[in-house]
Amino acid sequence: MKRTSRDIRTANRSLVLRHAIAASPVSRPALARATGLSQATVATLVGELLELGVLVEAGFEESGGGRPRGLVAVDAEGGALVGVDVAETYVHVEVVDLALRVLGRAHAELTPEDGDPARAARRIADAVRDATERAAAGRRVLGVGISMPGMVDREGGVSVFAANWNWHGVPLLALLAEHLPHPLHLDNPMRACVVAELWFGAARGRDDAVVVNLGTGVGAGLAFGGGPHRGASNSAGEWGHTTLVLDGRPCHCGRRGCVETYVGAPGILRTVAELDPGSALLRAGDQTAALDALAAAIERGDPTAEAALRRTAHCLGAAIGDLVNLLDPEVVVLTGWVARRLGRRLLDVVRPAVATHALPRPSAAVEILLSPIGANPVSLGAATFALEGALSPGAGAPR
Amino acid sequence: MKRTSRDIRTANRSLVLRHAIAASPVSRPALARATGLSQATVATLVGELLELGVLVEAGFEESGGGRPRGLVAVDAEGGALVGVDVAETYVHVEVVDLALRVLGRAHAELTPEDGDPARAARRIADAVRDATERAAAGRRVLGVGISMPGMVDREGGVSVFAANWNWHGVPLLALLAEHLPHPLHLDNPMRACVVAELWFGAARGRDDAVVVNLGTGVGAGLAFGGGPHRGASNSAGEWGHTTLVLDGRPCHCGRRGCVETYVGAPGILRTVAELDPGSALLRAGDQTAALDALAAAIERGDPTAEAALRRTAHCLGAAIGDLVNLLDPEVVVLTGWVARRLGRRLLDVVRPAVATHALPRPSAAVEILLSPIGANPVSLGAATFALEGALSPGAGAPR
Numbered sequence: 139m140k141r142t143s144r145d146i147r148t149a150n151r152s153l154v155l156r157h158a159i160a161a162s163p164v165s166r167p168a169l170a171r172a173t174g175l176s177q178a179t180v181a182t183l184v185g186e187l188l189e190l191g192v193l194v195e196a197g198f199e200e201s202g203g204g205r206p207r208g209l210v211a212v213d214a215e216g217g218a219l220v221g222v223d224v225a226e227t228y229v230h231v232e233v234v235d236l237a238l239r240v241l242g243r244a245h246a247e248l249t250p251e252d253g254d255p256a257r258a259a260r261r262i263a264d265a266v267r268d269a270t271e272r273a274a275a276g277r278r279v280l281g282v283g284i285s286m287p288g289m290v291d292r293e294g295g296v297s298v299f300a301a302n303w304n305w306h307g308v309p310l311l312a313l314l315a316e317h318l319p320h321p322l323h324l325d326n327p328m329r330a331c332v333v334a335e336l337w338f339g340a341a342r343g344r345d346d347a348v349v350v351n352l353g354t355g356v357g358a359g360l361a362f363g364g365g366p367h368r369g370a371s372n373s374a375g376e377w378g379h380t381t382l383v384l385d386g387r388p389c390h391c392g393r394r395g396c397v398e399t400y401v402g403a404p405g406i407l408r409t410v411a412e413l414d415p416g417s418a419l420l421r422a423g424d425q426t427a428a429l430d431a432l433a434a435a436i437e438r439g440d441p442t443a444e445a446a447l448r449r450t451a452h453c454l455g456a457a458i459g460d461l462v463n464l465l466d467p468e469v470v471v472l473t474g475w476v477a478r479r480l481g482r483r484l485l486d487v488v489r490p491a492v493a494t495h496a497l498p499r500p501s502a503a504v505e506i507l508l509s510p511i512g513a514n515p516v517s518l519g520a521a522t523f524a525l526e527g528a529l530s531p532g533a534g535a536p537r
Numbered sequence: 538m539k540r541t542s543r544d545i546r547t548a549n550r551s552l553v554l555r556h557a558i559a560a561s562p563v564s565r566p567a568l569a570r571a572t573g574l575s576q577a578t579v580a581t582l583v584g585e586l587l588e589l590g591v592l593v594e595a596g597f598e599e600s601g602g603g604r605p606r607g608l609v610a611v612d613a614e615g616g617a618l619v620g621v622d623v624a625e626t627y628v629h630v631e632v633v634d635l636a637l638r639v640l641g642r643a644h645a646e647l648t649p650e651d652g653d654p655a656r657a658a659r660r661i662a663d664a665v666r667d668a669t670e671r672a673a674a675g676r677r678v679l680g681v682g683i684s685m686p687g688m689v690d691r692e693g694g695v696s697v698f699a700a701n702w703n704w705h706g707v708p709l710l711a712l713l714a715e716h717l718p719h720p721l722h723l724d725n726p727m728r729a730c731v732v733a734e735l736w737f738g739a740a741r742g743r744d745d746a747v748v749v750n751l752g753t754g755v756g757a758g759l760a761f762g763g764g765p766h767r768g769a770s771n772s773a774g775e776w777g778h779t780t781l782v783l784d785g786r787p788c789h790c791g792r793r794g795c796v797e798t799y800v801g802a803p804g805i806l807r808t809v810a811e812l813d814p815g816s817a818l819l820r821a822g823d824q825t826a827a828l829d830a831l832a833a834a835i836e837r838g839d840p841t842a843e844a845a846l847r848r849t850a851h852c853l854g855a856a857i858g859d860l861v862n863l864l865d866p867e868v869v870v871l872t873g874w875v876a877r878r879l880g881r882r883l884l885d886v887v888r889p890a891v892a893t894h895a896l897p898r899p900s901a902a903v904e905i906l907l908s909p910i911g912a913n914p915v916s917l918g919a920a921t922f923a924l925e926g927a928l929s930p931g932a933g934a935p936r
Contacts (some may be wrong), residue, residue, distance in 0.1 A: 157791060298898060329866055346766075363761065373896065381781060461863075464863075466773035467769060468769040
């Protein structure tokens, strides 16, 4: 786990580029102030990013007297990046330019039969080709980032374990490389979400952030010192499988009382069933339809729906309060389809619940926010993996 | 929370010095390999540490032909550092040389009356003077690091909240400065423990570590990327106040079901009382005597003691398993007086309990160890605060 000087250079290039994307056009001294790096280091890094074709010279700044300062800007036209969100029931692809603005999308539903690894790779590659042929026409594709749920061996490009398809050790990148000629980068949705918030969302400019991802499963993307925390086996963030109730509800992971069994979509619906086994909300159709029905019932003041929201907030407040007490982050960002569906109403009950559970000092220091990223944050984050890959010394100049 | 270039320089100086302490005498290229920094950066940092009088030139390395390589070593004689562990019932002071070898100690019991802030500062200052006059004779004292339980404002030198003396906003460093002429540095015991393990203990050379401190209270010192994680308000690590049992045992913090209420010394004794309200273990005297009696009873196979150990391991296994799932550390180090007293017997039951609760991949990646630091790790860590303070650019050359 030793950081090499190459890792440090990649991290510093990313840091400078992230600030350049936020503030283009920008001078080198302004980048030095924003990043905390020395002016000499910033000058070197900017030179490398110009060489890579990611930044371009962009005229001069008014300096009110002295020598005019050169400006640099992100070269949005310098290439295209592809981000892929592989989920339980779909694959979603976004193509973005170097300023990470969306150029185009593709979406395909996946069926249980698509769980065959070779077939899954073909379906993913088809969606990537579909999106890039339409959106990236004439631009060089610098890389493809893929977010795959479950446990991921990032360096090896292997899906170590994916519960949805019962995959164990599937060499996903090797399978994809048979179809796609681009540099490929693999990681999991928690890492994608935290990278998306760090570069473009509610964690911009923050050092220490937690991105709470609420969906069918739940997890927490962690950032410390301004970068994603991956852990010793790239498994960090399995907050969904931390204990909220010792010996509580059984979890599909084989343990009991996991956070996920209370605040994941199936857990919330179980809470509804415990409150009112005959609730019409449980007959709304699939899980997504049931959550939509729950959100609508909360809006119209349905007592069971409101009780389920309060009970969920009690659990979520304790579980997020635990993250606040342990990690003392600057910001906790709520993301994922369940958070998007319940939105403001969830935030309004979770904030006081966290304040009740967390200690006063870290509670006063933290902001709890909904993700401001409108598009799919997982595919945006995955596109950022490809950008970070392209910035790695030795990856080869994209031009 | 923006890192400044000064912070980065301090961190890099610490990184180089930490490796130099571990491997003195050592060549500059070896330091570059060990730290991941470039050879040019290491050459600059070594120059600064020579200038500060912390390193000295130490001859040449056999190079089997080519130009002989210069070696540097820690200048143990270059000064003295003082580490102070302020606990609920005592103040413990250690004086160390620049290789952080112990030169001398002082110890004083504290009574509830010592909770008056001015009086506490006087008692602490007396103990520091007592130790330095005997141990540091002829050496310049480069700084004094103080570990104070509770919530600490590190930059301001203020004890924000200390439960033992019901302190709120006591300007401890300002009070101590009336008695002590040295540079003073304040932080909490969790930070002291993690710094001690990073520099001298079971987390040496690791990037991501968790130091679990088991005493009357419990907490977790966190390290990411090779340095201590402090959080947005220097409150990170309040693992003792994360939820193990939602709505469980009441905690002195006002919440319920906190980890501390199950695995802190009073929590363990409560478990004994739940198992056998008439147990002789509960009549052994104060809490320390009761834990000694428990350790002895475990050794002789007493059924209540063994049941209490198993129940504690079940709780501790779940709570440490949560840390493993969330943070995916390389190592979890058990420290604190309760861990020292129960020792090997605790480790033997905690390891399988963690394996049961943690997910397979992060569980396979983590080592669970007892702290190898024989002396008081809190005062050793506090002395390291003083060393890191002396390494900060602008702190003034210690010579």
